[in-house]
Amino acid sequence: MGVQTLPIDAALDVTTPRRSPSQLLEWLHGWVVTVDHKQLGLMYMLYAIVFLLVGGAEAIAIRIQLAFPNNLFLSPEVYNEMFTMHGTTMVFLVGMMYIFAFGNYLVPLMIGARDMAFPRLNAFSFWMSAFGGLLLYYSFIGGFGLYGMGGAPDVTWWAYAPLTAKAFSPGHATDYWALALIVMGFGTLGSAINIIATTLCLRCRGMTLLHMPLFVWLMFVTSGLILIVITPLTAAQIMLLIDRYLGGHFFDTQAGGSATIWMHFFWIFGHPEVYVLVLPAFGFASEIIPVFSRKAIFGYPAMVAASVGIAFVSLGVWAHHMFTIGMTSVGNAFFALSTMLVGIPTGIKIFNWLATLWGGKIRFATPMLFCIAFLFQFLIAGLTGIMLAVAPWDWQLHNSYFVIAHFHYVLVGAIVFNIFAAVYYWYPKVTGRMLSETLGKWHFWLFLIGFHVTFDTMHFVGFLGMPRSIYTYMPDRGWNTLNLIISLGGFVQGIAVLIFAWNLIYSWFRGKEAGNDPWDAWTLEWSVPSPPPPYNFATDPVVYSRRPLWDIKHPDDPDWKYEA
């Protein structure tokens, strides 16, 4: 035996367990360096909820300003910053983050995997997204514009050229906006690649593609869509920065650049983005509605096909945001048709959800309430979408409050309602405790009422000719009463969201013990303890059907005997 010169034992770990203050630090350090998909999912969720509150506060500020004509609550400069930040925050810091919150947390659990395919890429992506968000909000301090009012971006979230040129947007606000989106875009791409790889490579035995829960399918389709559409957005932001700092002329109309090319770049991202946000929400509904109807999802293959179909069609509809820019009549007709085609797979989805409810034994727990409201609101959102696809009518409705009402019906009425449903549904799995049903019911009914007061009314003020993005309006236009009603509904929604936030905190400490499977559900995540242990599954599960837990609970009548 040779003489051991190196203190090998000591090289491993000489630190003694530390005491109180540094324990907190170590706990924090654990979160910062983690590559665990569940911890990252939780951080994404926390991030999304914090920015939901921030974006919501901006919305409230907007509604206070618009409650009365010629109101002086916000200056025009600050108002323009508020609605730009509201849009950017809700789409990129809430919408994109909630996707990855649930995607990260649930996809590995649902397919019987122990983590994501690329855990470090996962952490990298989260921190990129997080820093992108900080960069955007740092603009309030760092982006000092011309007006001396601080310098948050004030060019709208679609940021049409050439308003974003140095000549019209001096200061650094627009730079923060562009940079933040580039940085977040890299984070988003990383996470999308990760989810695709995880779905393709890490499924447990028996989990064929057509045995995957629909939520996993929708995350898979969403991630594919993200890979396609974030790319032109990032390219456009880089071109914008080249224009602003390196003398480029991509969008410089004074030098032969094109304002419309920005619109194409932006909306080839921007429209599929809506589907990027809504498809995971469809995934929630496709998990929750069956469990609370006590039935298998109706027409699973058609649901998968419709999701893939929506993703494909969504790539060919972007110019319906541009019916007013003077396209040819043939161009307008083409995009009217392609947009209407989206209605076919979407209609199939709605029919399948209804057929799932049909003949079930529906339990109206809070997650299900939110999903039922989603079905109703998504139906309306789809129909107003058809109205906007009718190009000549869109020449009237475009950029009016009707459009605002329509897309809030999608983004709030469909997506946010389903996010709430998903939080009530999976919170017990994540924390081991149920959310309070009483607070949940208050949250649901207040939010539902506030939502309809606000956004139903917005359709009508749009019919009456109120354009979007205006910080005030003249009292003689016939919009006064309706705007006041819209604002009141906004406050009710604000209260409901605060109840939700309180419920999250309260139930964390006082919630009822959940157990492994509080909803008597059927997918793999409910087979492990709540919260799930590190690496999820002690032994790799084996599944034989789309509802592995149903098979275990009903050995006499398993799914695999019947599934097509």
Added chain:
Amino acid sequence: MKPRRSPSLIFTRVLCPALACMSAMTCVAQGPQATPSILAPASTSAHQIYALSQFVLMITGGIFAAVGGLLVFVIIKFHARDDDAEHEPPQIYGSTQVELAWSVIPILIVVVLFLTTARIIFAIQDAPEPADALDVIVIGHQFWWEFRYPKLGIVTANELHVPVDRATYLRLLSADVDHSFWVPQLAGKTDLIPDHPNETWIQPLHTGLYLGQCAQFCGVEHAKMLLRVYVDSPQQFAAWVKNEQQSGVQDSTVAAGRHVFDTEACANCHRIAGTAATGSFGPDLTHLASRATIASGVLANTPQNLHDWIQDPNSLKPGVLMPAMQLNESQIDELVAYLDTLH
């Protein structure tokens, strides 16, 4: 004793606007009235769009009633009952026949909607320009409108005059950023995009005043880039043209004001035909006094408003590009007196 608010007052303040909306919704509103509502069409193309929208509303309303009704029925009929909690309902995984059948319905609806839509797109967008059409060039500026009538030699701002029952073709240009021309009663909107000339047309059916505003965010004062279109009878229009073609009125009693205008910075940005003031950055003021509003429809054109505007435009329209001119009171008064003569 403080009088209580009478029911009739509540009626006029609260119910009337609500009812007005409702009646506008149901298209009771007839004839010309100053409203930016898309439900009170007053031109050929606005009527075409309105008829199309009613058709679409009928179809979508039918879908809403059918599917929404089904949803309500399902959640009432199939809610869980306490007496039968332990049994799971029969599991149904799908049905190819049923699914094929209901996939056909949306396809048929899309075909009908698309054909109707395409017909109106081509009817409006590709309508041939009549020989007697009036040509107007509309130029969007941050935050006002410039109107040029090239065949008539007229330049004016913010208040567009067009004849009734005759087509007016608008060539849409922008001097800076994107704007959008939208007078809902007269036509759908068309954007004004720099270096991307657009065109739209209006053929108003009734005389009167029509309100609109910029519909594409164009910067800090986008909200106050208002638009007024006066649809004149042929006689009124001819008279208006005749007056607009004159040079600015030269009234010797306000020579002091004119001197201020010409020697201070006003003339750098504004034009008054027939004088040394030939600026083109701001609105043409040759016939300012004949316009009902100033600041792009934001303020009534009164001497007091003109005075306040010249003194500090930013206090009335924060972010406007016209600077406060630092004139003293007597200079402003002289200037207002002069501007008031420019009929």
